[in-house]
Amino acid sequence: MGILTWQGILALILGGLYGAVFGAIPGLTATLAVALFIPIAFFLDPVLALPAIISISSVAIFAGDVGSVVARIPGTPASAAYLEELHDLSRRKGPIYALGISAMGSAVGGVIGTIILIFSATGLAALAKNFSSFEYFWIAVLGLTAGVFASGGSPLKGFISLLIGLFFATVGIDPTLGYPRFDFGNINLLGGLNYIVAMIGLFGFSEVLEHLYSGSARRYSTAPRAHAASLGRFYLRPLLLILKNYWLVFRSALLGTFVGFLPGAGADIGAWVASSLQKMLALRGRPARAKASAVEDTEIDRVVLAGTSSNNAAVASAWIPALSLGLPGDTVTAIVLGVFLMKGITPGPLLFQNETGLVWALYSTFLLSSVVLLPVFGYFTARLAELVVRVPLNLLLSVIAALCVVGAFAINNNPFDVWVMVAMGVFAFLLKRGGFPLAQVVLGMVLGPIMEQNFVVSAIKSRWNAASFFNRPLAIVLMITTVILIVVGLRLRIGADAEVE
Amino acid sequence: MSSRTTNLMAAVLIIIFGMAVWFYAGTFPQLGNRQPGPALFPRIIAAFLTLAGLTLLIQGWREKGGGEGKGGGSKPSSPGLLRAGLIIALASLYPLLQDRLGFVPTVSVLSFMVASLLRARLWVAALTAIGGTIFINLIFTRFLGVPL
Numbered sequence: 001m002g003i004l005t006w007q008g009i010l011a012l013i014l015g016g017l018y019g020a021v022f023g024a025i026p027g028l029t030a031t032l033a034v035a036l037f038i039p040i041a042f043f044l045d046p047v048l049a050l051p052a053i054i055s056i057s058s059v060a061i062f063a064g065d066v067g068s069v070v071a072r073i074p075g076t077p078a079s080a081a082y083l084e085e086l087h088d089l090s091r092r093k094g095p096i097y098a099l100g101i102s103a104m105g106s107a108v109g110g111v112i113g114t115i116i117l118i119f120s121a122t123g124l125a126a127l128a129k130n131f132s133s134f135e136y137f138w139i140a141v142l143g144l145t146a147g148v149f150a151s152g153g154s155p156l157k158g159f160i161s162l163l164i165g166l167f168f169a170t171v172g173i174d175p176t177l178g179y180p181r182f183d184f185g186n187i188n189l190l191g192g193l194n195y196i197v198a199m200i201g202l203f204g205f206s207e208v209l210e211h212l213y214s215g216s217a218r219r220y221s222t223a224p225r226a227h228a229a230s231l232g233r234f235y236l237r238p239l240l241l242i243l244k245n246y247w248l249v250f251r252s253a254l255l256g257t258f259v260g261f262l263p264g265a266g267a268d269i270g271a272w273v274a275s276s277l278q279k280m281l282a283l284r285g286r287p288a289r290a291k292a293s294a295v296e297d298t299e300i301d302r303v304v305l306a307g308t309s310s311n312n313a314a315v316a317s318a319w320i321p322a323l324s325l326g327l328p329g330d331t332v333t334a335i336v337l338g339v340f341l342m343k344g345i346t347p348g349p350l351l352f353q354n355e356t357g358l359v360w361a362l363y364s365t366f367l368l369s370s371v372v373l374l375p376v377f378g379y380f381t382a383r384l385a386e387l388v389v390r391v392p393l394n395l396l397l398s399v400i401a402a403l404c405v406v407g408a409f410a411i412n413n414n415p416f417d418v419w420v421m422v423a424m425g426v427f428a429f430l431l432k433r434g435g436f437p438l439a440q441v442v443l444g445m446v447l448g449p450i451m452e453q454n455f456v457v458s459a460i461k462s463r464w465n466a467a468s469f470f471n472r473p474l475a476i477v478l479m480i481t482t483v484i485l486i487v488v489g490l491r492l493r494i495g496a497d498a499e500v501e
Numbered sequence: 502m503s504s505r506t507t508n509l510m511a512a513v514l515i516i517i518f519g520m521a522v523w524f525y526a527g528t529f530p531q532l533g534n535r536q537p538g539p540a541l542f543p544r545i546i547a548a549f550l551t552l553a554g555l556t557l558l559i560q561g562w563r564e565k566g567g568g569e570g571k572g573g574g575s576k577p578s579s580p581g582l583l584r585a586g587l588i589i590a591l592a593s594l595y596p597l598l599q600d601r602l603g604f605v606p607t608v609s610v611l612s613f614m615v616a617s618l619l620r621a622r623l624w625v626a627a628l629t630a631i632g633g634t635i636f637i638n639l640i641f642t643r644f645l646g647v648p649l
Contacts, residue, residue: 410641435508
């Protein structure tokens with residue numbers, strides 16, 4: 001059985017539809033969608049089950065942007081990197097155009113990621129093997145640094161938000177002695193704070209509180225309603241934008257691919273670095289104090305394009321260590337490895353020789369998902385999003401409030417998560433009033449455990465010798481890149497402030 | 502409230518928080534040979550938080566007059582706080598109420614309250630709340646197989 005049979009095509013379409021629904025609902029993630037698909041995957045031929053998983057995860061990750069457009073709730077930590085810009089873009093130019101950039105950027109990023117996967121899976125996997133805890137520590141630092149400069153406003157406030165996120169990440173069992181930290185005797189805190197629950201509170205519930213506080217219930221979208229021209233606004237204009245900014249898309253997709261294949265939070269770091277780089281360029285020459293409107297109108301499109309093309313390029317590259325080395329790149333590929341073993345397939349270099357049919361089915365699915373599924377499902381979800389943002393805001397917010405509570409509860413069926421979500425919402429409401437960015441809190445929560453764990457492992461391995469962090473070639477490259485990012489980021493901001501004064 | 506006042510208040514809170522984390526982390530055990538253990542990362546974060554808070558305090562102090570904060574320069578709105586507080590209380594009670602009333606009535610009440618506090622017509626708010634909740638329930642439990 002192949003992927004280009006009616007069963008294969010049906011598996012892709014149903015997988016895409018299922019992924020679109022999951023991705024668009026706050027609290028439901030691509031990982032949960034794939035996890036719930038396991039019982040079905042068990043009964044399917046691997047040539048159908050694995051492509052269905054690819055189509056679920058590709059479409060769900062894109063559909064996470066629908067939450068950003070409609071309810072200001074990002075679907076993944078990676079989409080939090082360009083949340084403000086995507087939401088702003090939707091308000092100014094309409095959700096069809098905003099999601100068009102997201103879908104087309106994801107599609108092109110996905111194709112680039114797949115091409116790299118096809119031609120260099122084993123080579124990249126060998127490179128991944130050279131990454132030790134030292135390199136992982138530095139790559140987490142690089143991602144965090146990018147996050148500071150990705151904030152539209154003051155880098156100091158971005159840094160404080162990041163530190164708060166890092167603090168949240170320390171709640172629960174610590175990686176050195178297994179000692180419970182900041183749990184205050186509550187067993188629900190032993191496992192730490194779930195960042196998906198935090199995202200729902202930080203972005204969704206705080207939005208509801210903000211409107212209740214101000215009493216304002218204006219509609220989100222101020223853009224004219226689309227009719228016949230919607231196809232052009234979804235496909236044509238974003239494609240023209242991609243053609244005009246081909247180097248930006250290529251650079252971001254490369255970044256997503258090369259950072260994305262690293263097991264852990266590769267995809268998130270890729271998207272953050274790509275959109276942060278674009279924001280830094282966009283903010284060049286603009287003073288930090290005049291950041292109320294953050295990024296220029298024309299630059300917003302480019303920031304979204306950078307983040308989204310990097311985001312989906314990483315979906316394909318996360319499979320590189322899974323296929324070549326049998327190491328999961330993320331939770332989805334960890335489930336995929338489970339499916340491999342369930343079907344008696346051993347991942348590793350021999351997979352490319354023994355299971356060529358399966359490998360090519362996977363490659364074709366990645367391409368089909370990017371070239372066909374994302375544009376088609378993307379268009380329908382964008383039309384739906386356009387209808388949703390036309391709903392009076394007071395009614396939309398009432399449904400968002402319900403979704404926040406239900407989404408937080410549904411993750412673990414734990415009432416405690418609802419309280420965490422509410423607390424995060426209140427906290428985010430206060431942060432916003434103080435002008436502190438929110439996305440950096442999520443970034444800190446996601447990368448904090450990776451940074452701490454790899455720092456501690458490296459420190460213990462080297463007997464607490466600080467010099468060991470600076471004497472591996474790859475670690476030095478990552479450290480220098482981080483320093484360059486800090487210097488360039490600060491120079492751009494300070495230079496801009498000095499010009500104004 | 503001016504951005505200067507907001508920044509000064511935020512800075513003081515951040516410094517207090519940073520110091521609290523620092524001292525609380527001091528109660529964590531150490532690894533053998535006096536090597537840092539579970540307290541290391543929280544203390545690094547606490548130190549940076551305190552330093553960042555101090556920098557914000559100095560920046561806020563130097564700021565002349567100050568523009569308007571995110572709050573739009575308005576005084577804290579009592580009706581706004583009351584509306585937000587009511588929904589915070591209702592959402593916090595969700596786990597307790599859901600056990601007694603069930604999913605649909607509990608979430609419908611929350612949803613209805615948000616819409617009506619934002620001045621939606623009562624019948625529209627009620628219809629949206631009940632319809633929306635039933636729809637969410639169907640999507641989660643029937644279509645996606647996620648128990649609520």
